[in-house]
Amino acid sequence: MIIGLDPGPAFSALALYDPSVGLCSHYRTNNEWVLGYLRAYNAAADDVLVIEQIASYGMAVGAETFETCVWTGRFWQQWAHRGYAVERLTRLAVKMHLTGQPRAKDANVRMALVDRFGGPAALKKGGPLYKVAGDSWSALAVAVTWADQLPLEQEKPSASK
Numbered sequence: 001m002i003i004g005l006d007p008g009p010a011f012s013a014l015a016l017y018d019p020s021v022g023l024c025s026h027y028r029t030n031n032e033w034v035l036g037y038l039r040a041y042n043a044a045a046d047d048v049l050v051i052e053q054i055a056s057y058g059m060a061v062g063a064e065t066f067e068t069c070v071w072t073g074r075f076w077q078q079w080a081h082r083g084y085a086v087e088r089l090t091r092l093a094v095k096m097h098l099t100g101q102p103r104a105k106d107a108n109v110r111m112a113l114v115d116r117f118g119g120p121a122a123l124k125k126g127g128p129l130y131k132v133a134g135d136s137w138s139a140l141a142v143a144v145t146w147a148d149q150l151p152l153e154q155e156k157p158s159a160s161k
Helices: 031-040 063-081 091-099 106-116 119-123 135-148
Strands: 002-006 011-018 022-030 048-053 085-090
Touching: 002 135, 011 031, 011 135, 022 031, 022 135, 031 063, 048 063, 048 091, 048 135, 063 085, 085 091, 085 135, 091 106, 091 135, 106 119, 106 135
Parallel strands: 002 048, 048 085
Antiparallel strands: 002 011, 011 022
């Protein structure tokens, strides 16, 4: 299982993705809940948490960005403390992988995922992306990007860094 995580200053999104099955579940909720979820999740040895990494683009940032960094560290520590693998991907890496365009917007990434999972029918009731919304798209994009980069015969993810 690949757990994609889009962290935020107060709320974060998780997407649980199995490359052989697809999107298993997704959540967007407060950070304390996410931390508790990571604490209680019964992970398999090859499960990996992939966090969207904050990256500098040369612009000034505010308190929300720094708070997101704090939460990213808390999530990382909670998962790694249990001996599970944690990785990071920048938004740029996700955009390049899914759209091939560094200037892609969230809507472009969303459309790439919709196309990948069956087009507009994937969004309808019973479709694999039914009820995916907001930051859950980013969490799913992180998980899918990571999964696509795994070798065909999946190796064990790297140990926590």
